[in-house]
Amino acid sequence: MPSVRSDRRWTIAVRGAWKDGTLWPWCLAAVAAACGYGVATVFHPGYLSADSNTQLGQALGDEPVNDWHPPVMALAWRVLIAVTGNFSVMAAVQAAVLWGTLWVLARLVWTKTRSRGLSLAVLAVGFAPHIMNLTGVVWKDVHLAYALLAVFAIALTVRELPPDRVRTRWALLVAGVLFLTYAALVRKNGIPAAIPVFALLVLAAWPVPGRRRWQAATAVFAAAVLAGGAGVSAATHPLATKVYAVIPVDDLVHVLTPDQVRAAAEQAGASADLRDGLVAAAVTCRQRNIASDAYLQCFPQRRPFDVTYLDRRADVIVRMWTQQMPKHWKGYAEYRTRVFTKLLFRSNQVFWNGTRVNAGARLHPEVREQPLNDTLRFALQNYVTGFARDLPMLFQGWFWLAVSLVLVLRRWWPGPYSRELRLLGASSLLYILAYLPTAPESNYRYVYWPALSGTVALTLVATAFAARRRAAAAGEPDARPAALPAGRAEAAPAGPREGAGAAG
Structure with missing residues (x-):
C-alpha cells in the first residue's frame, strides 16, 4: 500500500511539474542531448580536411606544430586525445558545444514565451542544412562560430540572472571570456567578429557601463588573449610561418x-x-x-x-x-572586388565529403582505421546538397550579408533582445567585410559564422513575433517598450539588471 501511495504522489508531482512548466527545460535538455548524440554519430569519427588532417598530426605529435594553422586548436585536440585516447572526441565536442548552446537559448525562449513549440524551434536550428553540414567537420571556422555563439548564449543568460546570483554571474562571465579568447586565437581574422560579441558580454553584466568599466573590461579581454597566446606558444613551441x-x-x-x-x-x-x-x-x-x-x-x-x-x-x-x-x-x-563577389555569390564546398583531403595530402592512418559510415554520409550529403540546389541562398555569403545588415540597421526588434540581435548582426557584418581585402578563395566555411548567427537571430525574431501574436490573441498588453529618447531605449527594462550591475 505505501508503494502505491508513493507512486501516486510521484505521478501527481510529475504531472504538476509538466503543467507548470518546471519539467520542460529538462525535456529540452534531453532532446538536445539526443540530437547532439545523433549528429555526432553521423559525423563519427569526424570529417577532416587537409587543414584538420595536418592539425591532427600535430596533436598526436607526428609533426611539429606551426602557426600556419591555429596552435590553440592543435593544443586543445592534444589535450582531448590525452584525456580520452581517441581523436574522434574533437568532432563530438563540437556537436556538444553547439547543441548545449542551443539548449541554453531554447530554455531562454521557453522562459520568455512559455511556448514549447517555440523553444523546440530554437533547437531545430541545429538541423538546418546550412548549419548541420559542417557540425562534424573539424575546422577552425566551425570552432570560431560555436565559441562565439556560446558567448552569445552566456551573455543572454547573465542578463536574466537575478541580482543575488553574484557567483553564478561571475562564473558565467569567466566562461564567456574563455570562449571569446579561444575564438580570437583559433581564427586569425576572428577579432572583428569577436568585438561586438565582447560588447554584448559587457552589456549583459552592466547594462549601462561607464567609461572606466569599458576600459577595464577591454583590458581584461586583451590580457586574456595575450596571455592565452603566450601560454599556447609556451606549450606548443610553434614554428613561425608568417x-x-x-x-x-x-x-x-x-x-x-x-x-x-x-x-x-x-x-x-x-x-x-x-x-x-x-x-x-x-x-x-x-x-x-x-x-x-x-x-x-x-x-x-x-x-x-x-x-x-x-x-x-x-x-x-x-x-x-x-x-x-x-x-x-x-x-x-578591381581584383579584390572580383574575389569578394565570388565569395558572396559562388561559395563552394557546402558539403565536405570527409573521406579525402585536398592539396595532395593523405588522411592520417588513425583516421583511415576508423572509416566513416557511408550510409549516413550519403544521407547527409543528399540532405545538404538538395537544399543547396533548392534554396541556394542559405549557402551564399550575399544572403547572410543582407541579414546582418538588416539586423544592424533596424532600430528595434520585437522581444527582449533587440540590442543583442543588433550586436550579433554587427559581428557577422564585420566578419564578412573583413574578407574584402583578405579573402584567399571562395569557400562556404568563410561565411559559416554569419550563417549560424543569422539563423539564430532570425529564429529569435520569429519566436518573438509569434509570442506577440499569441499575446495579442489572448488580450494581453503589447510587450513592446514605450518610446524613449534616443540613446535610452535599451536601458528601459532595467529592473533586476540594475541590481545585477551593482552586485557585479
Whole structure:
C-alpha cells in the first residue's frame, strides 16, 4: 500500500511539474542531448580536411606544430586525445558545444514565451542544412562560430540572472571570456567578429557601463588573449610561418603582369628563387584562370611542403606590395572586388565529403582505421546538397550579408533582445567585410559564422513575433517598450539588471 501511495504522489508531482512548466527545460535538455548524440554519430569519427588532417598530426605529435594553422586548436585536440585516447572526441565536442548552446537559448525562449513549440524551434536550428553540414567537420571556422555563439548564449543568460546570483554571474562571465579568447586565437581574422560579441558580454553584466568599466573590461579581454597566446606558444613551441604573406602574394601575381612582377621583385631586393617563383605563379594563374589562392595553387612548391618558406621571405613580399599596390590601386580594387563577389555569390564546398583531403595530402592512418559510415554520409550529403540546389541562398555569403545588415540597421526588434540581435548582426557584418581585402578563395566555411548567427537571430525574431501574436490573441498588453529618447531605449527594462550591475 505505501508503494502505491508513493507512486501516486510521484505521478501527481510529475504531472504538476509538466503543467507548470518546471519539467520542460529538462525535456529540452534531453532532446538536445539526443540530437547532439545523433549528429555526432553521423559525423563519427569526424570529417577532416587537409587543414584538420595536418592539425591532427600535430596533436598526436607526428609533426611539429606551426602557426600556419591555429596552435590553440592543435593544443586543445592534444589535450582531448590525452584525456580520452581517441581523436574522434574533437568532432563530438563540437556537436556538444553547439547543441548545449542551443539548449541554453531554447530554455531562454521557453522562459520568455512559455511556448514549447517555440523553444523546440530554437533547437531545430541545429538541423538546418546550412548549419548541420559542417557540425562534424573539424575546422577552425566551425570552432570560431560555436565559441562565439556560446558567448552569445552566456551573455543572454547573465542578463536574466537575478541580482543575488553574484557567483553564478561571475562564473558565467569567466566562461564567456574563455570562449571569446579561444575564438580570437583559433581564427586569425576572428577579432572583428569577436568585438561586438565582447560588447554584448559587457552589456549583459552592466547594462549601462561607464567609461572606466569599458576600459577595464577591454583590458581584461586583451590580457586574456595575450596571455592565452603566450601560454599556447609556451606549450606548443610553434614554428613561425608568417602565413599572412599569402595575401600580398595573391595581390601581386593577379594585379601585376609577369614582367611587372619580375621588375617589382628586383626593385624590392627579392632573392632569385622568390622572384622566379612569383613570376611562375603569375604565369600559371593566368594560364589556368585561377583567380585566388595563388601561393598554394600556382606558386611552384617543393615536396614535402615547406611551411617556413614564407617566414624567411615575408618582409620582401610585403615590401613589394607596399611599393606596387599604390601605383596599381585601380587594378587592386578591381581584383579584390572580383574575389569578394565570388565569395558572396559562388561559395563552394557546402558539403565536405570527409573521406579525402585536398592539396595532395593523405588522411592520417588513425583516421583511415576508423572509416566513416557511408550510409549516413550519403544521407547527409543528399540532405545538404538538395537544399543547396533548392534554396541556394542559405549557402551564399550575399544572403547572410543582407541579414546582418538588416539586423544592424533596424532600430528595434520585437522581444527582449533587440540590442543583442543588433550586436550579433554587427559581428557577422564585420566578419564578412573583413574578407574584402583578405579573402584567399571562395569557400562556404568563410561565411559559416554569419550563417549560424543569422539563423539564430532570425529564429529569435520569429519566436518573438509569434509570442506577440499569441499575446495579442489572448488580450494581453503589447510587450513592446514605450518610446524613449534616443540613446535610452535599451536601458528601459532595467529592473533586476540594475541590481545585477551593482552586485557585479
